Amino acid sequence: MNENDFLIVDNKEIPIEGEQNLLELIRKAKIDLPTFCYHSELSVYGACRLCMVYVEGMGLVPACSTPPSPSMNVKTNTEDIRKMRKIIVELLLANHSQSCPTCQKSTTCQLQALARRLGITEIRFKNQSKNIPVDDSSPSIVRDPNKCVLCGDCVRICSEVQSVGAIDFAHRGANTMVIPSFGKDLDKVECVNCGQCARICPTGALTPKSEVDEVWKVIHDPNKMVVAQIAPAVRVALGEIFGMEPGVTTTGQTAAALRAIGFNRVFDTSFTADLTVIEESNEFIKRIQKNEFIPQFTSCCPAWVKFVEQYYPEFVHNLSSCRSPQQMFGALSKEILAAQTGKKREDIVVVSIMPCTAKKFEAKRPEFIHDGVRDVDHVITTQELGRMIEEAGLNFRELDPESFNLPFGFKTGAGVIFGNSGGVSEAVLRYVTEKLTGEKRESYEFTSTRGENGIREIKISLAGKEFSLATVSGLGNARQVLEKIKSGQAFYDFVEVMACPGGCVGGAGQPVFTNPVVRQKRTKGIYENDRMLELHKSQDNPYINELYTSFLGEVGGHKAHELLHTGYKSRKRIADEGMSLSSSDGEQTIEVNVCFGTGCFLKGAQKLLRDILVHIDTEQLGDKVSVSASFCFEMCEKGPVIRVGDKVIEGCTLEKAALAIEEERQKVLGDKTVNSMQ
Known part of the structure; x- marks a missing residue:
């Protein structure tokens, strides 16, 4: 196509400038064509059919999967198209739970919004919704199949962006x-609790698990001292719930709202982010000096930590031993406030306000529970805090700003930028450059760590040595980096990973968004926060x-290790954790x-398993072959992998599996019958 190419959208000429599909061009024409299953960061799926348009000479086509051609004449709003969209939405509603008023996604549900937009006031079809049990087994996410519209967004983001594949169609x-x-149940599979499935879900089928009721209960308990900590990313997103622009800082109003709700003390997690910088930077320097467990991986993102534990346990010791800022705060505040107030640890209730669903999982890890008392008692998301503010009847936008309590409310810009991907690396560099050179730097920004790319590599020279760093967001990108490190294709000294694309500002607990511009504005707001503060380096925080x-002693010392550090372990599933799917009745059995x-799942193990079961049924081998599925053969890079008897087949296809079954049948059973696959 050349620079003069264009097509017609509803009688307007729209230039074609590299757009991949009609939907992008239609939106470029300022037409908000409805979709459920289209997201620019995911593969094209084309399931919902809401984006159907009429193209002269072609008829009705899905805009999301139709490439543009010069001189196309596109109509987006004909009578037939409008009728079709209404029918599609009505059918979805007829197959949908009718609990809209009490649904957690009410007012942000795309199905609800689309029904209102299309003027649907009645559903002409019989209700076909089923009463399927709700899965609330996960500490982070609630799965309600009754509200699912089968758009596949959650399946694709879990597989394509996060490379986890914890859920799929069945x-x-x-x-x-x-x-x-x-x-x-969700807590029995390899979910890392990142919640990106809930972030992208257009309905209430996947939502962050609420702890609002539990928090109200402790607030109303006169025997409890309830303290709040607010994560950096919350301050640039909470206002969106109340009609404010993304990226607008609401720190003062948030502190005021929390006190009005009934919290006794209000602190800033950025304080312990500063503390994390000090401990993690010194740990990094020691590792470099000893040349052990390099690269050092950040450990402040619990979904990333769990990802390493599950899929790359050989790198567990590369994770920084530092607790996340959330968990540092929990341990420190209970220790210090108990001493100051004379209260028992169990009567000091720490509530975290986080942008992240994985923080709910992290707070319940056994490493952070002592004598039955959790360091962090409850974790609520930005969304949940918004609901509490609304429930309390507070006019958030009109609240007079208030300050955090000291000392845990004082922070530097280095602690605040933890909310963005690249922020931890930059904060560490602000410390390490002065520590290694022994010189104060007037400049404090390291903008090379910033950006929207999921993998960013940085080279920097300090004290005569060159250091190589990587900042990564999105677990699919993290997998790429880990594989390169394993194979020797890449070497880094320090690697920062955040599970959510863009970092915490894009966390699943933040206000719902579909436009990436929202995340960009939040990112900008974090850096503006940094610039507004008087101090920008963690080592300059006087508190x-x-x-x-007065309390911890030396950096990395005994007391610091007791309260600020931890260890992690392998969670990798092993091959004998299996499930039988097909049992043989014969005395001699071929085990598959x-x-x-x-x-293997991401490389097609599910389809392969289905094909093998069909093959066994077709070839009438049910009395000779037993099939099971297991986690994990420890050969992830060679999948899909199966075992037939004692033989392991890598990169397996149905043809390879059928041949191996036939060979095993001849060996074990002496059966010379040739199967139909040969």
Whole structure:
């Protein structure tokens, strides 16, 4: 196509400038064509059919999957198209739970919004919704299949962006569902609790698990001292719930709202982010000096930590031993406030306000529970805090700003930028450059760590040595980096990883958004926060320095290790954790075992398993072959992998599996019958 190419959209000429599909051009024409299943960061799926348009000479086509051609004449709003869209939405509503008023996604549900937009005031079809049990087993996410519209957004983001594949489509026709592997509960599969599935879900089928009721309960308990900590990314997103622009800082109003709700103290997690910088930077320097466990990986993102534990346990010791800022705050505040107030640890209730669903999982890790008392008692998301403010009847935008309580309310810009991808790396560089050179730097910004790319590599020379860093967001990108490190294709000294694209500002607990511009504005707001503050380096925080002098002792010392550090362990599933799918009735049995670990799952293990079961049925081998699925053969890069008897087949296809089954049958059973695949 040349620079003069254009097409016609509703009688307007629209230039074609590299757009991949008609939908992008139609939106360029300022027409908001409805979709459920189209997201620019995901593969094109084309399931919802809401974006159907009329193209002269072609008829009705899905705009999301139709490439543009010069001189196309596109109509987006004909009478037939409008009728079709209404019918599609009515059919979805007829197959949908009718609990809209009490649904957590009410007012942000795209199905609800589309029904209103299309003027649907009645549903002409009989209600076909089913009463499927709600899965609330996960500490982070609630899965309600009754509200699923089968758009596939959650399946694709989990697989394509996060490379986890914890959920997928199952069954056929009217029985199709999105479920975890083998129909297990979400907490029994390899979900890392990042919540990106809930962020992208257009309805209430996947939502962050609420702890609002529990928090109200402790607030109303006169025997409890309830303290709040607010994560950096919350301050640039909470206002969106109340009609403010993304990226607008609401720190003062948030502190005021929390006190009005009933919190006794209000602190800033950015304080312990500063503390994390001090501890993690010194840990990094020691590792470099000893040349051990390099690269050092950040450990402040719990979804990333769990990802390493599950899929790359060989790198567990590369994770920084530092607790996340959330968990540092929990341990420190309970220790210090108990001493100051005379209250028992269990009567000091720490509530975290986080942009992240994985923080709910992290707070319940056994490493952070002592004598039955959690360091962080409850974690609520930005969304949940918004609901509490609304429930309390507070006019958030009109609240007079208030300050955080000291000392845990004082922070530098280095602590605040933890909210963005690249922020931890930049904060560490602000410390390490002065520590290694022994010189104060007037400049404090390291803009090379910033940007929207999911993988960013940085080279920097310090004290005569060149350091290589990587900042990564999105677990699919993290997998790429880990594989390169494993294979020797890449070497880094320090790697920062955040599970959510863009970092915490794009966390699943933040106000719902579909336009990436929202995340960009939040990112900008974080850096503006940094620039507005008087101090920008963690080592300049006077309250951090006083904390070491009066309480912690030396950096990385005994007390610091007790309260600020931890360790992690392998969570990798092993091959004997299997599930039988087909049992033989014969005395002699051929055992077929399909690896269903995430690596193989993403390479097609589910389809291969289905094909093998069909093949066994077609060839009438049910009395000779038993099939099971297992986690994990420890051969993730060679998947899909199956085992037939004692033979392991890498990169397996149905043809390879059928041949291996036939060979095993001849060996074990002496059966010379040749199967139809040969």
